[in-house]
Amino acid sequence: MMGVQAATARLFYDFCLDDHVPADHQLRGIDRHLDLERIRAALQPFYSSTGRPSIDPELMIRMLLVGYCMGIRSERRLCEEVHLNLAYRWFCRLGLDGKIPDHSTFSRNRRGRFRESDILRHLFENIVERCLAEGLVDAEGFAVDASLISADCNKRRSLRSEDWNAAELNEEACRAAREYLATLDDAAFGAASPSTPKFISPSDPAAQWTAERKGHAFFAYAENYLIDTDHGVIVDVEATRAVRQAEVGASQTMLERTEERFGLKPGYLTADTAYGSAKNLAWLVKQKEITPHIPVFDKSIRIDGRFSRSDFTWDPDADHYICPAGKELVQFRRTYATPRTGVDADGIPRYRASKKDCEVCALKPQCCPNDVLRKIPRNVDEDARDVARALAATPEFEVACRRRKKVEMLFAHLKRILRLSRLRLRGPCGAKDEFLLAATAQNLRRLAKLRPMSGQMEPIAA
Numbered sequence: 089m090m091g092v093q094a095a096t097a098r099l100f101y102d103f104c105l106d107d108h109v110p111a112d113h114q115l116r117g118i119d120r121h122l123d124l125e126r127i128r129a130a131l132q133p134f135y136s137s138t139g140r141p142s143i144d145p146e147l148m149i150r151m152l153l154v155g156y157c158m159g160i161r162s163e164r165r166l167c168e169e170v171h172l173n174l175a176y177r178w179f180c181r182l183g184l185d186g187k188i189p190d191h192s193t194f195s196r197n198r199r200g201r202f203r204e205s206d207i208l209r210h211l212f213e214n215i216v217e218r219c220l221a222e223g224l225v226d227a228e229g230f231a232v233d234a235s236l237i238s239a240d241c242n243k244r245r246s247l248r249s250e251d252w253n254a255a256e257l258n259e260e261a262c263r264a265a266r267e268y269l270a271t272l273d274d275a276a277f278g279a280a281s282p283s284t285p286k287f288i289s290p291s292d293p294a295a296q297w298t299a300e301r302k303g304h305a306f307f308a309y310a311e312n313y314l315i316d317t318d319h320g321v322i323v324d325v326e327a328t329r330a331v332r333q334a335e336v337g338a339s340q341t342m343l344e345r346t347e348e349r350f351g352l353k354p355g356y357l358t359a360d361t362a363y364g365s366a367k368n369l370a371w372l373v374k375q376k377e378i379t380p381h382i383p384v385f386d387k388s389i390r391i392d393g394r395f396s397r398s399d400f401t402w403d404p405d406a407d408h409y410i411c412p413a414g415k416e417l418v419q420f421r422r423t424y425a426t427p428r429t430g431v432d433a434d435g436i437p438r439y440r441a442s443k444k445d446c447e448v449c450a451l452k453p454q455c456c457p458n459d460v461l462r463k464i465p466r467n468v469d470e471d472a473r474d475v476a477r478a479l480a481a482t483p484e485f486e487v488a489c490r491r492r493k494k495v496e497m498l499f500a501h502l503k504r505i506l507r508l509s510r511l512r513l514r515g516p517c518g519a520k521d522e523f524l525l526a527a528t529a530q531n532l533r534r535l536a537k538l539r540p541m542s543g544q545m546e547p548i549a550a
């Protein structure tokens with residue numbers, strides 16, 4: 089006989105929410121590592137001691153984490169999902185009949201108390217400390233990279249940069265435009281590069297008009313990750329304008345901040361060629377004493393069959409190059425009464441062969457066919473580039489490059505699984521908030537996967 093589901097309306101139910109959340113549910117693993125007591129303490133000074141009780145900030149943070157961990161990008165939809173999903177209710181400590189806050193509560197708090205207290209960075213750093221306590225960060229090596237995330241603005245509503253006048257912005261401009269004005273002198277935004285993009289979006293002027301790998305151009309921010317290459321834990325995150333100078337600057341900011349906050353300094357840093365400028369390598373090698381497993385950003389390699397700089401041997405003790413014909417290239421061929429700096433107008437010292445040697449040299453067609461003598465520019469930080477070049481031939485470099493893929497996998501996961509391929513919030517602060525929450529969610533998911541349910545959570549010392 090075919091059964092019929094009776095829709096009986098019982099007056100009382102014996103229902104325990106905890107029993108209905110599977111033991112291996114991802115949110116259970118995340119909950120085990122989440123301790124928001126310190127976050128509550130950090131927010132306390134930003135709430136009045138009188139008046140009506142506010143919505144619990146812990147509830148809002150738990151809901152935001154559900155959204156970023158589960159790839160729910162809209163706050164309206166997040167409220168609906170938390171209302172309907174038992175596991176989400178359990179994670180947010182809402183019970184069966186707990187009231188869900190209105191979606192507008194999130195934007196009000198984000199623009200107010202959350203940004204004033206920098207609570208999202210506190211939250212991110214709390215989770216990094218948890219990763220440290222669980223032994224997931226060994227600081228043997230870090231990897232750094234940046235990925236472009238589309239900004240929430242439209243090309244059709246943009247202006248050509250010639251038609252844009254930042255001086256016309258005033259106090260009544262939109263919030264993202266006011267944030268743009270406030271970051272004009274910031275090395276991660278306005279001061280990163282003097283170049284002006286082709287188009288500017290009036291609704292989010294800090295977003296950079298850029299193209300990724302020769303694809304179509306779009307407005308974007310750069311998300312910068314510094315990760316530990318052992319387990320792929322994100323140890324720092326930074327939002328910047330999508331230009332190389334800003335991304336390299338962000339890598340230095342993140343390395344310094346990680347050392348200051350957690351006492352972590354990596355043995356080596358691995359990154360792509362964008363980070364291989366002489367200045368950045370010199371900072372790593374001479375100032376921070378970090379081994380750079382980074383390909384050198386080098387434009388001296390010739391592909392027309394002529395000798396490259398690498399065909400000349402550098403002798404640091406004698407301060408000269410030896411050319412393939414065995415002749416010396418030096419900075420000065422005589423002693424000047426007034427000592428010369430040896431630096432040319434472009435700020436780069438040059439080493440020159442002797443005109444007499446080159447004139448009669450059989451290798452001249454391969455060396456300097458159109459010049460009377462060969463000149464080799466040598467950057468003041470060339471010694472740091474030499475260190476990186478020497479490392480590039482070692483097996484350790486191969487290993488570090490393989491480990492660097494972990495940061496690219498994190499960006500792929502962020503865009504495909506967590507669905508953060510386009511920002512929802514505008515302005516530098518919006519990008520910063522979204523990147524911090526996304527990095528926190530990725531670290532929590534990693535903690536839940538690598539340190540699953542076993543035992544009780546040990547509190548982290550304050």
Ligand code: SF4
Pocket residue numbers: 411412413414415441445446449450451452455456461462
């Ligand atoms: S042309 Fe001059 S610099 Fe070049 S190989 Fe000959 S001697 Fe050396």
